[in-house]
Amino acid sequence: MDKKPLSEQDIRSKFISPALIAAGWDLNTQLLEEVVLTSGRVVVRGNRAKRDEKTIRRADYVLYLKPGIPLAIVEAKDNNHTVRDGIQQALTYAEMLDVPFAFSSNGDGFIWHDKTLHDGVLEREITMEQFPSPADLWRRYVAWRGIGPDVEPVFAQDYYPGKPARYYQLNAVNRAIEAVTKGQSRILLVMATGTGKTYTAFQIIWRLWKARAAKRILFLADRNILVDQTKTNDFKPFGGAMTKIENRSVDKSYEIYLSLYQAVTGTEETQNIYRQFSRDFFDLVVIDECHRGSAAEDSAWREILDYFSSATHLGLTATPKETAEVSNITYFGEPVYTYSLRQGIEDGFLAPYKVIRVDLDKDLGWRPTTGMVDRLGQVVEDRIYNQSDMNRSLVLTRRDEAIAKRITEFLQATDRMAKTIVFCEDIDHAARMRQALVNANSDLATVNPKYVMQITGDNLEGKLELDNFINPRKDFPVIATTSRLMTTGVDAKTCKLVVLDRTIRSMTEFKQIIGRGTRIDEEYGKLWFTILDFKKATELFADPAFDGDPVVVFEPEPDEPVVPPEEDGGPMGDPAGGLEGEDDALPVGPDSPGTGRTRYVIDEVPVYVVNERVQYLGPDGKLITESLRDFTRIQIGKRFVSLDAFLQAWNDADRKQAIIAELEEQGILFDELAKEAGKDLDPFDLVCHIAFGQMPLTRRERAENVKKRDYFAKYSGMARLVLQALLDKYADDGIENIERPEVLRLAPLDQLGSPVELVHAFGGRAQYQAAIRELERSLYQ
Incomplete structure (x- = not known):
């Protein structure tokens, strides 16, 4: 039969699929075609966003031992290609799925790349009839993984059926199960916020529980909302075998225990509920958000972990290290699997973002007039106050008004019903910001008083509205002002605006806060989000500790020197993550005894926005500091060496849109450039003007x-x-x-x-x- 006229689909259906089935691969459970591995990166152009279909990764075949345990990739080509032409693509997908076998075929035979070197050969050509069976690949696979026959049933345990896992979630689960089978007692998974750590934990626990490799499990979290969401959502299949520890006495007849770690520890020995269990009661202890303090030797987490030292300890975190001195890696060891924020954005599972950095005049330096007194009649200390003092030692109430005005202007220009989280310095600041936003949005706040809500640890009314805030089907609340309560555990998929008016020095906290906006909800039009930064917190994107540098920064002028913020006070500000409970920090002020700091509150000092810079997500994820125009000039220069070269390419192109699309892929933002120019210039004039100094004409x-x-x-x-x-x-x-x-x-x-x-x-x-x-x-x- 002449195969040359056949399409790739024909080659698959007539030759490749029959060869796989003949080798023993089950069509329903082991052989899946057209497996979508990634969703396609979201590309933002101005205020529009769409998925880049060219970045969608789709494997022709994925071969599984059983659902959730992939073994091999097979890539198909039509017969006008050689049998080898698909192998590099297959290897890319095999690396993504963490499998050792990759095959390519054009219908004449297979190229087999065998990373296990089972027969001492890395790559060979085999006939269509020689494709290996599931049993053959499984034997090679477990030997390659170092999984012995005594623990093989544990690794081969079924996943819980239902929501299909993404490729990186499969990798995380399988790596964790593998570590358990090899007797590793401390295991760390690093997964960016919004990538499904709790779902991943559920599948790990489910498989170990069903295999009886872990008969009793303790799941620890540090926020009540995390425990409750886990119990009612991802962990629901455990049903009657699961309980939440809430009382001072515990029922030991359950097998899955969920607990707020504060609920099982106390200052007195008699308050340590966990001691009601024997030391060997639990086989597995899972610590969610383990960056918060489990690494510190004197933390309450470590008391629990040390007590249940015979159990396997599994830590889940978005950040492996919190400080130079205290590291989760010190306790858990190197992560068995890492999935970063950058990778999540690249794969299209997490939302990209743009950043608007706003400078306020008084933040750049303000000195009181001689003898100035504050609201309480205190003489304001004569010194230079800057950004690090704001809402800590100095409160300018008109600064709150200026920020509320800018937030409102942004929402008015985009979507006034866009879910917004405003991160404030403390509870008092969150209360003032709520009031300022209510006044700035009096039209909507009059219609519904829940348009703006303070959601902090001390505010019962606000906390009761948290579920409504994160529910995309509920319109209100729209704006939430908070301090730390919403830093983690708030799965607000439709959050489109994250406002930073809080001093953030902890990389972990920064990532957690950014994670409030990284979820995607296409049903409700949430593909990207904006960060409105009043505290230069987004400078942390430039820190090598940040795992992606996923924004391109354009700055028209050099920034003012960054004034390092003073040390946070109290356990909530401890950069080592010494969080105690879910309440926000107590307000700091002259009426707050024991704070050791005087805080001045001044009403009459006006505050103005003096500068704004917009930061964009670039195609290569590099943090650059050129202005938008300079960045554009550099990128165009890489493609066209001269004006003549550009003009020739433009004139020769049958479709000008092809050149425009090519430049957009390099990160050129024509919409933003035209907006900056203030004229209706098309891409041709923008290129000629910005890159080659020509006088532009409007359309x-x-x-x-x-x-x-x-x-x-x-x-x-x-x-x-x-x-x-x-x-x-x-x-x-x-x-x-x-x-x-x-x-x-x-x-x-x-x-x-x-x-x-x-x-x-x-x-x-x-x-x-x-x-x-x-x-x-x-x-x-």
Whole structure:
């Protein structure tokens, strides 16, 4: 049979699939086709976002021992390719899925890449009839993993059926199970916020529990909301075998125990509920968000872990290390698997973001007038106050108003019902910010007083609204002001704006806060989010400890010198993560005894925005500091060495949109450049002006020049009307639209006739396309 005319799909259905089935692979449970591994990176252009379909990773075949335990990748090509042409793609997917076997085929045979070197050969060619069976690959796989026959049933234990796991979740679960089977007593998984750590923990616990490798399990978290969400959501399948520890006495008849770690520890020996269990009661202890303090030798977490030292300890965190002195790696060892924020954004599972950094005049340095007194009549100490003092030793109430005004302006320009979290310095600051936002949004706050809510540890009414805030089907609350309560454990998928007016020095806390916006919810139009930063917290993106540097920063002028913030006071500010309970820090002020700090509250000092810088997510995830124009000039220079080179490429292109798309892939933001220029310039003029110093013309000016040259004289009747309409369309919307075939279905062209009739007016499709190219040449003459 001549295979050359056959499509890739034909090769798969007629040759590859039959070969796999003949080798013993079950079509329903072991052989899956067209497996989507990634969703495709979300690309933000101005205020629009879409997925880049070119970045979607889709494997032709994934071969499984059973659902959840992948063994091999098979990539198919049509018969006009060689048998080897798909192997590199297969190896890329095999690395993603953490499997040792990769195959490629064109229907004539297979190339088999065998990382296990079972027969001492890394890569070989085999016939269609020689494809290995599931049993053969499994034997090689477990030997490669170092999994002995006595623990093989544990590793091969079924996943809980239901929601399919993403590839990195499978990797994390399987790596953790493998570590348990090898007797590793301390295991660390590092997964970015929003990537499903709790779901991953559930599958690990489920498989170990079902295999009886862990008969009794303790799941610890540090926020009550985390425990409750876990119990009612991901852990629900455990049903009657599960309980939450809430009382001072415990029922030891359960097998799965969930607990707030504060609920099982206390200052007195008699309050340590965990001691009601024998030391060997639990086989597995899972510590969620373990960066918070389990690493510290004197923490309450470590008391529990030391007590249940015979159990396997599994730590879950978004950040492996909190400080130079105290590290989770010190306790747990190196992570068995890591999935970073950068990778999550690259794969399209996490939302990208842009950052608006706002400088306030008083934050850059303010000195009181001689003898100035604050609201309580205290004489304000005469010194320079800067950003690190704001809402700590100095409260300028009109600063709250300035920030509320800027937040409101942003929402008015985008979406006033966009879920927004405002992170404040402490509870008192969160209360003041709520009031300032209520006043700034009095129209909506009058209609519904829950438009803005303070959600902090001490505020019962606010905490009762937390579920409504994170529920995408509930409109209110829209804006939540908080301090630390919402730093973790708040799965607000539709959060579109994260506001930072809080001093953040902890990389872990910064990542957790950023994680409030990284979830994607396509059903509700949440594909990306904005960070509005008033405290220069986003400078942490430039820290090597941040795992992605996933924003491109454009700064028109060098920043003011960064003034390091003073040390946080109390356990909540401990950068080692010494969080005690879920309440926010107590307010610091003159009426707060024992704080050791005087705080001045001043009402009459005006505060203004003096500078803003917008930061964008770039295609390579590198943090750069050029202005938008400089960045554009550099990127264009990489593609075109001169103006002549650009003009030749532009004029030679049948579709100008192809050049525009190519430059956009390099990170050129034409919408933002046009907005900055303040004129309706199309990409051609933006490139010529910014990269090569040419005087730009607006789209309207270019269209008028075409009309002055009497370009339409050679056309008559319907053809002339079509070209005039297209020229007006260019002036309004740009070159991209007139090149699209569907433009003939849009107003006002749809009023002239059907697309077939309009094309026929030029004598046919070829003549119509020639007229469009001639129109473009005249536009850019």
